[in-house]
Amino acid sequence: MADSKTILIAEDSSVILNLTKKILELQQYRIVSAKNGGEVLKQVESQQIDCVLMDINIPVKNGMECSREIRSHADPRIAQVPIIAITGNANNYSMEQFREAGITDYLPKPLDFDALVRMVKQHAG
Known part of the structure; x- marks a missing residue:
């Protein structure tokens, strides 16, 4: 598991979050989550994230705002993380x-x- 990729799921619906998490865990991905836009940047800054699944309609900051923040981040590793909007x-x-x-x-x-x-494999490897 040490070389497994980490996927951040930014999703406020626990049903969608749990389903998505289970499916990606079956593919050997490590999953972290953010329930709102305020948590997204904290998660991305606190650990290596290989791909973000970004719900556009999350509370606090929507997915579009979060995506712009990630892209304008000073750390190029963070600024270049693939973001898949959901x-x-x-x-x-x-x-x-x-x-x-x-x-x-x-x-x-x-x-x-x-x-x-397919899309997570394509973008996160």
Whole structure:
């Protein structure tokens, strides 16, 4: 497990968080979580994160704000972490807006867990 990749799941729904966590743990990923945008940067700064699954509609700071903060971070390791947006209302945002916020890729809700695993493997290795 020492060489397993760490995925940060920023998600306020405990149902989605727990399902996503279980599926990624089965793929041998180490999972940490943030229930709101205030916790995201703390998690990213306190440990090596290989990929962030970012719910766009999380409380405190939304996923777009969190993504911009990560991208503007002074530490290049943090600033370059892949960010996968997860949103139930992707129609409210264009891929252009996601890119402008620094989002690497996105998955619509309800989550397709096969697509989730593929995308995490693609971005986190």
